[in-house]
Amino acid sequence: MRVMAQMAMVMNLDKCIGCHTCSVTCKQAWTNRSGTEYVWFNNVETRPGQGYPRTYQDQDTWQGGWTLTKRGRLKLKAGGRLKNLATIFASPKMPSMSDYYEPWTYDYESLTTAPAQGHTPVARPKSLLSGKDMNISWSANWDDNLAGSTEIVPGDPVLAKVSSKVKLEFEQTFMFYLPRICEHCLNPACAASCPSGAIYKREEDGIVLVDQDTCRGWRKCVTGCPYKKVYFNHRTGKAEKCTFCFPRIEVGLPTVCAETCVGRLRYIGLVLYDADRVLAAASVQDEKDLLRAQRDCFLDPHDSAVIRAAEEAGIAHDWVLAAQRSPIWKLINDFEVALPLHPEYRTMPMVWYIPPLSPVVDVVAETGEDAEDEGNLFAAIDTLRIPVEYLAELFTAGDPVPVTGVLRRLAAMRSYMREINMGREPQESIASAVGMTGAEIQAMYRLLALAKYDERYVIPPTHAEQAHGLEELATECSLDYDGGPGMVDSGPFGEGSGSQTPLAVENFAALQRRQTSDFGTDPSDKAARVNLLNWDGNGSPSGLFPRRRSEDRADEADRS
Template sequence: MKIKAQISMVMNLDKCIGCHTCSITCKNVWTNRQGAEYMYFNNVETKPGIGYPKHWENQEKWKGGWELKNGRLQLRSGNKATRLAKLFYHPDQPEMDDYYEPWTYDYETLITSQRKNHQPIARPRSLITQKRMEIKWGPNWEDDLAAGESARQDYNLQNIAEDITLEFHDLFMKYLPRTCNHCLNPACVAACPSGAIYKRDEDGVVLVSQDGCRGWRHCVPACPYKKVYFNWKTNKAEKCIFCFPRLENGLPTVCADSCVGRLRYMGVLLYDMDKVKEAASTPDKGEIYHSMLDIILNPHDPEVIAAAKDAGIPANWLEAAQNSPVYKMVKEWQVALPLHVEYRTLPMVWYVPPLSPITQRAEADVYLPAVQEMRIPLSYIAELFAAGNVGVVEKVLQRLLDMRMVMRTQETGEKLSRKLEYELETYQAMYRLMGIAKYKDRFNIPAGLTGESQDKLRELQGSCGYNCPGGC
């Protein structure tokens, strides 16, 4: 057993209102500079839709993530020889049009215009070429347009056997916030020829060394979520850094801190590094989710605690893991699911699937309706969060329904008509965390570096060039 600690996040999609506050705060903090205009480390998509960049879920096109070939795990982009042949030219790169060409407006015309018979116009101007342009696409182009033509092109709809229509009376949509998943088995790390992308040992954050990056751009198509970007100004790869300077001070990421709907939760997970490859190599893609649960360890287990201490995990990290809201929702209650687990990267950003379209069914005190009766089909949610395993989604949504029924009966005095999966205290704890949790309950992040990071910092003292306390 090789125990590692991972900072992880859960998003409750029932609470997302699509305000994009998380995107704007992240944009202003991390990508507000030349060369990064088109980058959105955090974006909010409307589903169904083709997303950002366009059709990012189509791995037949982008060759992202991992696949099992002859029983062995390998990158979809090919083996080492195939990738070496693409070293100087990788044909599977998304282009600027797949994202959008960033623009501003010619405000100088409004300011300097002389008196005229007609109102002056601030025309759009490209931030890349500085020339006038026609706006055809943008990062939020599909916002709230579930009935648009792009919704019918959603890649997840192509994998569903049922005939799902998008007529007005059958219309459904939901918001999907996306950021880098800081995976346990990141394809971007494996694909980088120069070894510039690495996973931090102390907290699992995946970063790009700007000194080590040589601009090969193999990481961009290798990431199945398309959350690695190429800076056209610096010729370097960039991605979400999980706001690691904030994490080191015990603060959540900017996107989580600024979330209006309070739908994000952050905490520590302990996992067995020795089982990561085995979990990613699960033959049945519908069972990868269960394999992921198996490698997440119980921080209250005395054996796990002893092994974690032997591995050098500090006491404050162990305490944070024991009080982690992420562990409760992911492993203890099992109400959060990973996004596109079939990519086999083992993502560490989890989602509580939306329940709001079927809450009226709870009034009748029945189990989940059939797919044909639901506003958001179970099969569609399963394509997003369970590799098509509808049974997993059914169980998660039933737990959420049970939680609402328990809390309603406490107000009305009614009796529950069926046996529940968990104890009443468990559903009450779920309600407190998912419904009325305060800031300190949603975020439990240990401040400070781990012992190994502190040792590395001491080695750098006197030569690192930073004003570190007691050195440098």
């Protein structure tokens, strides 16, 4: 047994309202710069739909992830090591800009420089790639809310696998949102595809990162990742991907996407797993066994043998305690309602999802029947094959049994809690119908519906002995701070060349203070500029907005 800790996320899809706040705040923090215009570390897709980049789930085309050889050995689907090197000069299965979208801006200058004229001047869209006028015909969420559904939805590769005929008539269709970040897989295909060895998995928390100094721009990771969550920065010529906001995680704060999630649907916590079992689990013959195999890799943090092995592996005790309190572990293991996205890619993804019951509830409600009655819901889950089959293609390699199990548990929770809320006697029969007790259902309800900040995010900060390494070095030149995280300057050899500005993180105590205070605090030793990566939405620190004129006037009055 080789115990390792993995920082993982679970998203409760029933709560996602598709507002894209996570995508926007993530973009503001990480990819709001030239070369990454089309890069969305976090995106929200409407399902059914083609996703981003278009049809990325069709691995017959894109060749992402792993596959088994005839002898049952795990192999990169895009080809072995030799083939990978031989195709290095023109990566054959890499999405082109048209599979993402051509980024653009608007010619705002024409609005202010236009002469007096009869018509209102127009700011034309300009391509950020060629600088020319362009027609906007696609974007990261062009098919939001099934827009253009009769044309676009049939191209959904997941839908193509569902056997039942899907009707796209408006009143008979179903829809839900799927927010996606990097899966921080236990068996990452991007890292395995990287010829330079620049993509690595952190030993401490399993976060998968790209070493920007080692990446040589071979673009193999883009092909390797079946989720297409590694992007090529076309200005710097380097690969970039979701970082799980590691500077925040290191000081015990949730990721930006989770912090700003309006629906509070994201959970972050630790999972302990046995690294020695990963390869065997990823190589099981039947795709439908992959879910169980991955679950079997996880280790019970309450088991004394595991605790001992974790200590021997150098995992600090507070991390073990955090793993015991982890909402991820509860959702995956205790309540068994979380499922991985596309386990059939064999990468052992670590961002799991609670499939949505809402498509089923909507249908029952439309019929005029009681959509909170467990009998109606159970019957609907069994008869409504399309949503269940579709969800199974997403989360269980096509096996409807685990999905039905989860949906029945969610339906039972709805029904059980309704009885309590209506002041009636809780019915244990509802709980036992899905193999749970009433107490368990109430615990699950608490975690899914009421959980507070520190219950949803159980993130142990990087251990105290190492914390000095995270503090900002006071002797650094103050100008170095200016670039901000991941910001690149232009050197003599093109975009982003030259030495790097260090990634600075406020120290844990300062962040903790700000996190828990009732008013917006402002670190007075910093220049008046706001680092959105650290901002928690608490108040408006100075520098977030330009000063009001009245304030300037007041200052002048003070001086005179």
